[in-house]
Amino acid sequence: GAVVSQHPSRVICKSGTSVKIECRSLDFQATTMFWYRQFPKQSLMLMATSNEGSKATYEQGVEKDKFLINHASLTLSTLTVTSAHPEDSSFYICSARNGTNYGYTFGSGTRLTVV
C-alpha cells in the first residue's frame, strides 16, 4: 500500500534555530501533501497544503514566513520551522492522497521540542 515516510521522528532544537522535517511518498507520486500540527490531547490542525512545483497554500492564521514549505518533486515535501520558539513545540504530521476516494496516507509524525 501507499507509504509516506517522515523524518526525523523526534528532534530537539534550541530556541532561535531552524528545523527541517521531510516527508517522502515511497511508492506513489504525491502531487499534493498536507501538513498538520497537533498539540497534546488536541485534534490535528491543518497548517498548509503543499503543491508540487508551486507555492503552498496556508490555512488562516499560519505564518508563511515561519513555516516554510517546499515541494520540489513528486515524492518529497519539506516543512522548515524557522526561528523556532518553545511554543512551536508540537507533533507535526504530513499526509498525502493515496489515490482512493477516501484515502489519505499519513507519515509517522515528528515530535519537535524547542528548548
Next chain:
Amino acid sequence: GQSLEQPSEVTAVEGAIVQINCTYQTSGFYGLSWYQQHDGGAPTFLSYNALDGLEETGRFSSFLSRSDSYGYLLLQELQMKDSASYFCAVRGAPSFQKLVFGTGTRLLVSP
C-alpha cells in the same frame, strides 16, 4: 468553513459496545471518514461513509445521516488496545482535497 464536533472522552469496559458521535457543518460534502490515533502515533484509517447508512468493517461500524449532518462510529467487543483517540473527518472547502478533522474523542477501555 468546516466544523466537526465530537464528545471529548468516552469510557467503557472490555467487551462492551461504544458509540462515538460526530456532528458536522460543512459547505459541500464528500463523505465522512473515521481515524484512530494512539498516543504518539499517526492517524490510521478506519471507515468511510459517502452515503447514508451503516458501513461495517469487522468490529467497527460507521453510520451516516446526511440530512442530519451526523455520523457515528460504533466499536463492538471492545479490547484494551482500542484505547485511543478517534477522529471524524471531512474533505474541506474550497478544493475538497484537504482533510479536516473533528475535535476528537479519547476512548478509555478498562478491564
